[in-house]
Amino acid sequence: MALARLSWSKLVHRRYALFLLLVAPAFLLRLTTAAYPILQTILLGFTNLDILKGTDEFVGLQNYARMGTDYGVQNALSFTVIYVLSSTVLQLTVGMLIALLLNASFRGRTFARTINLIPWAIPTIVAGYGFRWLLDEQFGLIPYWLFELTGIRLVAFISPVSARVAVVLGHVWKDAPFMAVVYLAGLQGVPQELYEAATVDGAGAWQRFWRITVPLIMPLTITMGLFRTVWSLAGFDLIYGMTFGGPGVATTVLALQVFREGINFFKFGFASAISVVLLALVAIVGIFALWLYRKTDVAY
Amino acid sequence: MWTPEKLGISRRHFIRFAGTAAAGAALAACAPTATQPPAATAVPAATKAPTVVGPRKVRLAVGGWAEQPTKDFLAASGFTDQTGIEVEIVLRTDTKETELTRLASAVQANTSPYDVIDFEDELTTSFSQAGYLVGLDDLLPSDFWDDFPPEMKAYSDTWSAYQGETFRIVHNWEMPYWFYRKDWFDQKGVPVPQTWEEVKAMGEAFTDEAAGVWATEDGLIKGAFLNVYLAWITLQAGGNPFDVGPEYRTALEYIYDLMYTSKALNPASLQKDYNQQNADYIADKVAFMRQWPFFGDVARGPDNAAWFSEDKLTVGLPPAGPAGKAGSTYAAAWGFGIVRTSPNLAEAQELLQFLVSKDAAVQAMQAGFWYLSARKSVLAAAPQDNWLVQSLKTYTDAGVIGVRPHHPRFVEALTVLEDTAAAYLTNQISLDESLQQARDQLAGLT
Numbered sequence: 001m002a003l004a005r006l007s008w009s010k011l012v013h014r015r016y017a018l019f020l021l022l023v024a025p026a027f028l029l030r031l032t033t034a035a036y037p038i039l040q041t042i043l044l045g046f047t048n049l050d051i052l053k054g055t056d057e058f059v060g061l062q063n064y065a066r067m068g069t070d071y072g073v074q075n076a077l078s079f080t081v082i083y084v085l086s087s088t089v090l091q092l093t094v095g096m097l098i099a100l101l102l103n104a105s106f107r108g109r110t111f112a113r114t115i116n117l118i119p120w121a122i123p124t125i126v127a128g129y130g131f132r133w134l135l136d137e138q139f140g141l142i143p144y145w146l147f148e149l150t151g152i153r154l155v156a157f158i159s160p161v162s163a164r165v166a167v168v169l170g171h172v173w174k175d176a177p178f179m180a181v182v183y184l185a186g187l188q189g190v191p192q193e194l195y196e197a198a199t200v201d202g203a204g205a206w207q208r209f210w211r212i213t214v215p216l217i218m219p220l221t222i223t224m225g226l227f228r229t230v231w232s233l234a235g236f237d238l239i240y241g242m243t244f245g246g247p248g249v250a251t252t253v254l255a256l257q258v259f260r261e262g263i264n265f266f267k268f269g270f271a272s273a274i275s276v277v278l279l280a281l282v283a284i285v286g287i288f289a290l291w292l293y294r295k296t297d298v299a300y
Numbered sequence: 301m302w303t304p305e306k307l308g309i310s311r312r313h314f315i316r317f318a319g320t321a322a323a324g325a326a327l328a329a330c331a332p333t334a335t336q337p338p339a340a341t342a343v344p345a346a347t348k349a350p351t352v353v354g355p356r357k358v359r360l361a362v363g364g365w366a367e368q369p370t371k372d373f374l375a376a377s378g379f380t381d382q383t384g385i386e387v388e389i390v391l392r393t394d395t396k397e398t399e400l401t402r403l404a405s406a407v408q409a410n411t412s413p414y415d416v417i418d419f420e421d422e423l424t425t426s427f428s429q430a431g432y433l434v435g436l437d438d439l440l441p442s443d444f445w446d447d448f449p450p451e452m453k454a455y456s457d458t459w460s461a462y463q464g465e466t467f468r469i470v471h472n473w474e475m476p477y478w479f480y481r482k483d484w485f486d487q488k489g490v491p492v493p494q495t496w497e498e499v500k501a502m503g504e505a506f507t508d509e510a511a512g513v514w515a516t517e518d519g520l521i522k523g524a525f526l527n528v529y530l531a532w533i534t535l536q537a538g539g540n541p542f543d544v545g546p547e548y549r550t551a552l553e554y555i556y557d558l559m560y561t562s563k564a565l566n567p568a569s570l571q572k573d574y575n576q577q578n579a580d581y582i583a584d585k586v587a588f589m590r591q592w593p594f595f596g597d598v599a600r601g602p603d604n605a606a607w608f609s610e611d612k613l614t615v616g617l618p619p620a621g622p623a624g625k626a627g628s629t630y631a632a633a634w635g636f637g638i639v640r641t642s643p644n645l646a647e648a649q650e651l652l653q654f655l656v657s658k659d660a661a662v663q664a665m666q667a668g669f670w671y672l673s674a675r676k677s678v679l680a681a682a683p684q685d686n687w688l689v690q691s692l693k694t695y696t697d698a699g700v701i702g703v704r705p706h707h708p709r710f711v712e713a714l715t716v717l718e719d720t721a722a723a724y725l726t727n728q729i730s731l732d733e734s735l736q737q738a739r740d741q742l743a744g745l746t
Binding site for chain 2: 053132135137138156159
């Protein structure tokens with residue numbers, strides 16, 4: 001065995017000890033703050049731990065089986081997918097459009113870039129409650145404008161479709177400015193000569209955008225898409241403020257379901273099982289994004 | 301730059317070695333050391349340091365809104381002078397969820413952030429079943445309950461007791477009142493509705509959708525708002541919503557009818573909380589509504605001085621449902637209890653005995669209406685010209701107060717009802733599906 005041949009002194013001599021010493025703090029930190037909680041959550045998912053009921057027994061896959069029949073979890077799972085995908089795609093798209101605007105030369109550009117970030121800087125729960133009032137059917141600005149323009153009286157949160165659209169658009173409004181700032185940095189990194197050469201070759205603005213801008217910022221798009229997806233999967237504060245998951249369970253996401261089961265009901269076993277599903281979703285998205293990232297070859 | 305290859309070992313062996321070392325280190329850290337004392341070793345009493353006798357203290361947790369009245373009342377009562385016990389007022393969190401989390405963590409650690417707590421119905425159910433509270437029956441004099449009307453006693457037996465033991469003594473007992481625009485009713489010449497059928501007819505009398513005016517409205521957004529209304533209406537139908545019986549079906553059919561057929565109840569209520577509901581009433585968009593008494597203070601507040609007049613905020617008896625007037629409304633309450641893991645248990649018991657005594661209850665009410673209830677001695681001493689006292693007396697005398705519908709897993713059960721009822725009321729599922737889902741999910745809670 002090669003390992004057996006290695007003596008500790010030889011390793012020390014060859015600076016392995018130093019390496020271990022340097023790596024150990026980070027390793028221990030991740031072990032205690034990431035690996036341990038994740039493992040503990042996975043283990044709890046196999047129990048019926050309920051603080052108020054006083055139960056804590058191994059129940060195998062019972063929590064996962066229950067998820068298959070639980071009306072709330074099923075709806076939360078389906079809406080989570082819709083919510084995360086639609087809001088991420090819209091945030092990337094709107095963020096890109098804002099970035100293109102902010103990248104153009106115009107008077108007051110610095111001011112525009114600054115105020116762009118205001119929605120992102122507002123605490124999410126405050127934005128959630130703000131939207132609840134903005135969409136109030138009696139006092140809300142949005143229903144008022146809509147009524148003045150079209151004669152339609154909007155009551156957003158009593159229809160599942162309009163409630164879902166409202167929370168997705170609220171999410172886009174809140175976080176698209178941040179995407180815009182990131183895209184702006186990316187756009188400023190694209191060499192100007194490429195655009196000049198393309199213009200000389202007769203390429204129009206649309207062609208320059210699709211053939212130069214989009215490919216060159218694709219790695220950024222994938223990275224930010226991954227981040228946004230993961231953040232959206234884990235977040236529920238906007239929905240908590242806007243609809244509390246209603247009407248019924250129409251806008252309930254898995255993260256809100258975990259909060260309810262774990263923090264409101266103290267059913268840590270079942271909440272942990274839902275968290276594991278959430279973790280699996282994050283892992284799938286992460287693996288897919290990494291694969292996509294490696295496929296994207298940017299060279300100029 | 302070093303690499304494993306340069307050292308003469310493969311990457312695989314390096315990783316195995318590093319992993320083994322890390323696992324060894326982790327196991328070593330977890331193992332008990334030789335210097336640790338055995339866990340079960342008891343410290344002999346003789347080795348304890350002599351106890352220094354200091355002032356006796358007790359911590360009373362109240363909501364921020366009750367801090368000043370409680371301080372005033374305790375200062376005026378002379379409790380500390382009489383007993384030598386200093387009372388520290390600490391603030392509890394405003395929401396039941398946060399307080400549940402806070403106390404659950406503390407009790408698990410065998411401690412408590414306070415000794416006596418002022419708390420609501422939902423927490424009483426959770427705390428008493430979890431074994432977080434001290435039983436209070438032995439602390440009460442034998443004639444204690446004689447000072448309570450039958451409605452309050454029946455309520456306490458359901459909401460403040462668990463397995464026959466009392467865990468909370470109520471000091472604040474209030475119910476939703478039926479507020480109406482007397483000026484509008486007089487103007488239209490229609491009588492105030494006394495039955496469900498009459499409420500339905502109010503849609504035609506008052507609702508003007510184009511103007512955003514509705515006969516009635518409520519705050520029915522998820523998060524325990526909708527549950528209040530479901531419980532209120534089902535009680536009027538003669539049942540408990542958590543039974544998901546025929547009365548609950550009748551109640552849901554009635555609410556649906558109010559929203560979509562007779563158009564008396566604004567369907568947008570489903571997206572409103574109490575602040576939004578109150579704002580609509582004060583904006584002259586609602587003819588009558590059920591609301592907790594805090595609305596009376598909001599409407600009479602300085603912000604609404606230009607709007608307010610007594611005929612805009614008249615309190616009437618609630619309409620009677622199929623079950624008759626006896627269960628037309630219900631009361632909810634706050635009260636005092638003692639945390640089991642309190643480090644000052646004797647002082648806490650002494651304070652609680654004082655707080656719930658007749659004299660102290662009256663003194664507390666005089667310091668603030670947070671301590672108003674239908675307790676006989678309290679109601680008799682309350683200022684009779686106050687609207688809230690008058691309303692409480694009217695409702696109590698009329699015998700319209702039923703017992704608030706209860707479920708042993710109340711917080712979870714109300715979520716089930718809200719999810720399934722809201723899905724039906726927003727046309728996502730049928731009534732039968734809603735009831736079936738509610739039954740299935742509630743069955744899973746027990």
